Amino acid sequence: MSETQVASLDRIDLLASLTPDERSAIVRQCGWRRYKADEQIIDHLSETRDACLVVEGRVRVVMFSMSGREISFDDVSAGGYIGELSAVDGEPRSATVVALTDTLIAFVPPRLFQEIVTTHPKVALLFMRRLAAIIRRATGRIMDLSTLGANNRVHAELVRLAKPGLKADNTAEISPIPVHGDIASRVSTTRETVARVLSDLSRSGIVERRSHALVVKDYTRLVDMVEEVRGE
Template sequence: MALQRSSLALQHIALLEALPLQRLDALAQRCQWQSVAAGTPLLLRSEDKSDVFFLVSGQLRVTTYSASGRQVTFRDLQEGEYFGDISAIDGKPRSADVVTLKPTVVASLDRSGFLDLLRSEPIVAERVMRNLAALVRQLSDRVIDLSTLGVQNRVHAELLRLARAAGIVDNQARLDPAPTHAELASQISTNREQVTRELNALRRDGVLAKDGKALVVADVRRLASLVAEVRGFA
């Protein structure tokens, strides 16, 4: 469904923060705006498209599937983030699938418009470089975890990452709604049964607790200590 172009909505995109209103107005007019239902693919791996998307509202998952059909999830995107910049920069096909998790509004900017933006707004170019550097570090850490840690330790590391993203208060973090066991399995390249076994063990040890639809990390320091021990940081 087509939407009215809105520079006000673009003010909430972190990449575009503090750009002049006139610049945002021009970007809003150049973007294509869409409202997309939950569970809808927005991008497909190997698709030969190079638009950059600004996530105005909703939630997305960056994922892909192996030849056998096994899902591998890279990360979830929240309101105010952007995606699609890798293909816009190098002109090559998409490297992953992107699927909506909630009803979502996106604004998409064509490749030439995005490259023009980088050339004319140094602060935007710097933010893109910083985000790409952070992504390389994140993926490097993940490769190391997948290569060196057992399933138990990978579950601990992923829960700690989710806890820090959700926010830690008084040594606790609330994941609401709780990630499903299948979602956690796709994040750490294992199966749902192994995740279930490790979560049950953490609940017995008092590290995790259920609270309605939420999962509470009841002892973040203990969880961080478990992760640090196997990574050699203790």
């Protein structure tokens, strides 16, 4: 067990309320592995049930349709974790996880992970809130898929991306510029649809592509385009 490994688990949000000794005990029972960008960390057909702590890097949780279309569920950065469902319920993997950048993963055996999340009330509550957040996001996505057309789903995704950077003058920068394929896979449509919607929005003066950012020039109008259809 290296000091770096012990220190690195300090950065995992879920474990922040544990004592340094408790974290060291976990480090001793973890497996460690580095992945290059695009390498697969969890195969949805894999028989493993470990929870995977993302110590360094960034990963994407995805599924693929028969035609090979990627449907993405979540991006998780250093400090987060993945593979928690199989670790608590022992059922097969529900999705595939791929490294987006060079990534270091600490694998926590399922028994140990269950013990951690069920015997420390603060950790338990944090973990339950993370699962609740996943359910809320999935529920919103099911509603969007059930009630919005593909164009409006792209609008809704742009609103989500723009919101954190919203300024008082009703503009927002999305930086880095989002990749069409990423938006497509998050809202279950094709790259071509995303390209067409963005070029329509650009022609209407609602968004503008600059060198380092996609600028939403009229955030309120973009929100209205979604809410008119959603009925919020």
